[in-house]
Structures are given as structure tokens and as C-alpha cells.
Amino acid sequence: MYNEIKTSFLAKIENVTLARTIGVAFLVNLDLPLNFVNEVKTVISEAVTNAIVHGCLSAENKFVQMNLSYDDVNVYIEIIDDGIGIEDVEKAKEPLFSTKLEEERAGLGFTIMEVFTDKLDVKSSVNKGTKVLMVKKYSEQAKLSQL
Amino acid sequence: MAINIQMAIRKNILFVRLKGELDQAVTEKLKIRISELIDKYDIKYLVFNLAALNFMDSSGVGFIIGRYTQLKKRNGKIIVCSMNPLIERIFNLSGLKKICSVTTTELEAEKMVEVA
Numbered sequence: 001m002y003n004e005i006k007t008s009f010l011a012k013i014e015n016v017t018l019a020r021t022i023g024v025a026f027l028v029n030l031d032l033p034l035n036f037v038n039e040v041k042t043v044i045s046e047a048v049t050n051a052i053v054h055g056c057l058s059a060e061n062k063f064v065q066m067n068l069s070y071d072d073v074n075v076y077i078e079i080i081d082d083g084i085g086i087e088d089v090e091k092a093k094e095p096l097f098s099t100k101l102e103e104e105r106a107g108l109g110f111t112i113m114e115v116f117t118d119k120l121d122v123k124s125s126v127n128k129g130t131k132v133l134m135v136k137k138y139s140e141q142a143k144l145s146q147l
Numbered sequence: 148m149a150i151n152i153q154m155a156i157r158k159n160i161l162f163v164r165l166k167g168e169l170d171q172a173v174t175e176k177l178k179i180r181i182s183e184l185i186d187k188y189d190i191k192y193l194v195f196n197l198a199a200l201n202f203m204d205s206s207g208v209g210f211i212i213g214r215y216t217q218l219k220k221r222n223g224k225i226i227v228c229s230m231n232p233l234i235e236r237i238f239n240l241s242g243l244k245k246i247c248s249v250t251t252t253e254l255e256a257e258k259m260v261e262v263a
């Protein structure tokens with residue numbers, strides 16, 4: 001069983017709600033536990049917020065792409081922007097690291113993505129953009145919830 | 148927006164009841180509103196009632212830390228009540244639990260302030 005959607009929306013902060021809603025709707029057929037769905041919702045929110053706030057610097061004429069898919073084992077979440085990129089990805093992933101601390105950012109987005117998924121892969125190049133891929137295994141979770 | 152916000156002021160306590168989802172779109176606006184109220188009414192204690200909050204991400208964490216810093220300057224504090232387990236996970240993971248007091252009801256929160 002394989003399914004996939006590709007979406008693209010303007011880098012407006014209001015569209016983060018939209019992205020989360022699309023994510024939840026896409027997974028409905030899998031009948032996953034609420035906790036799992038909420039984790040997916042959270043990581044989508046983190047990655048899309050980053051793409052808009054950091055990548056696109058809230059420039060509302062840019063587009064953010066969100067591609068979602070699942071197979072028998074995993075859910076795949078890919079968030080892509082063609083914004084400013086990340087200079088040092090390893091550093092960016094460190095807990096509490098943020099380039100926008102003065103704007104009340106906690107520096108926890110990547111940490112939450114890491115904790116709530118099974119794999120986080122960030123590819124970025126300066127002035128070209130950033131691609132965040134997250135993989136989250138559902139097969140065992142789904143079985144557990146059926147017990 | 149996917150949120151409904153109710154606020155009330157009693158003495159130097161600002162009660163904020165959040166219903167729905169707390170994300171960047173909400174915190175951008177709410178931060179300005181609450182900061183103004185804190186200054187205008189000399190608020191020392193902020194009570195967040197999260198009974199009907201069903202989503203929060205790191206934008207919400209940054210927002211609460213920001214208010215914590217603001218109230219600390221006034222020797223005040225933040226009290227959070229009625230968190231559901233999903234929100235509580237974010238609180239644990241982010242360390243917010245360490246800087247906020249947690250109670251089960253608003254009444255309890257108010258009593259805690261009176262004792263302080």
C-alpha cells in the first residue's frame with residue numbers, strides 16, 4: 001500500500017495551520033493512534049514554520065513545498081523551501097540553538113523533530129534552500145493500538 | 148485562526164484561556180497583546196488555562212519563555228493549569244515545566260498566588 005501527495009503553498013504563516021490539517025487528513029486512512037498523529041502534526045508545524053520564518057524570511061511571494069507519503073511501514077514528510085539556507089546544519093540542530101533568539105524563539109524545532117520521528121535528514125545550501133526529510137515508523141504503533 | 152482566546156484580570160493576575168491550537172500565527176499577535184496588558188495593569192502573575200488547548204509547538208514554548216522573562220523582572224511568575232497529556236509532553240521536553248508552576252484548576256492557581 002503506497003500513497004503520496006505533493007503540495008505547494010505560499011510562505012504565509014497562516015498556512016502552517018493548513019499544512020498541519022493536510023497532514024492529518026492524509027493519514028486518516030491509516031487509522032493511527034491519536035498520539036502518533038499528533039506527533040506528525042507537531043513535526044509538520046515545526047518544519048513548515050522554519051521554512052517560512054527562517055528560510056523565506058516571511059517573504060509571502062515564496063512557495064513552500066510539502067510532500068507526504070506512506071508505505072506499509074513508514075510515513076515520510078518532506079518540507080522544502082528555496083530560501084536562505086542553513087550555514088551549519090549540525091549547529092542548527094543543537095537543542096536551544098537559534099539565530100532568532102531575540103524574537104522569542106526557543107531553538108527547539110529540530111529537537112522536537114528529532115524526538116518525534118525515527119529519522120531526520122536536513123539538506124541545505126546557503127542561498128539555495130533547505131530540504132527536511134522525516135521518516136516515522138507506524139507499523140508497530142498501529143499493531144499496538146489494535147491489541 | 149484556529150484559536151479562541153479569553154482573558155480576565157483579577158488584581159495583579161492575568162488569566163488567559165486558550166482554546167484550539169497555539170502556533171506561530173497566534174503567538175505573533177498574542178505576544179503583543181499580553182505584553183501590553185502586563186504593563187498597563189501591572190500584572191505580576193500570568194495564569195494560562197490550557198484545558199481546551201489541543202496543540203502547541205515550539206513557537207508556543209518561545210512565547211511562554213518570553214512572558215516568563217517579562218514577569219521575572221517584576222518578581223512575578225507563570226502558572227499553568229489543566230494541561231492535557233499532549234501539551235504536557237511539550238512542557239516536559241522543552242523544560243517549561245521547570246519555569247512554570249503547574250496546577251489543575253484556575254482556583255488552585257489563584258490560591259497559590261495569594262499564599263505567595
Ligand SMILES: Nc1ncnc2c1ncn2[C@@H]1O[C@H](COP(=O)(O)OP(=O)(O)OP(=O)(O)O)[C@@H](O)[C@H]1O
Nearest residue numbers: 050051054055092098099105106107108109110205
Ligand atoms: N528552513 C530553514 N531555512 C533557514 N534556516 C533554518 C531553517 N530551519 C531552521 N533554520 C535555522 O536553524 C535554527 C534552529 O532551528 P529550530 O527550529 O531548531 O529553532 P528555531 O526555529 O530558531 O526556534 P523554535 O523552533 O524553537 O521556535 C534556526 O534558528 C535557523 O537559524
Ligand SMILES: [Mg+2]
Nearest residue numbers: 046050109110
Ligand atoms: Mg523552529
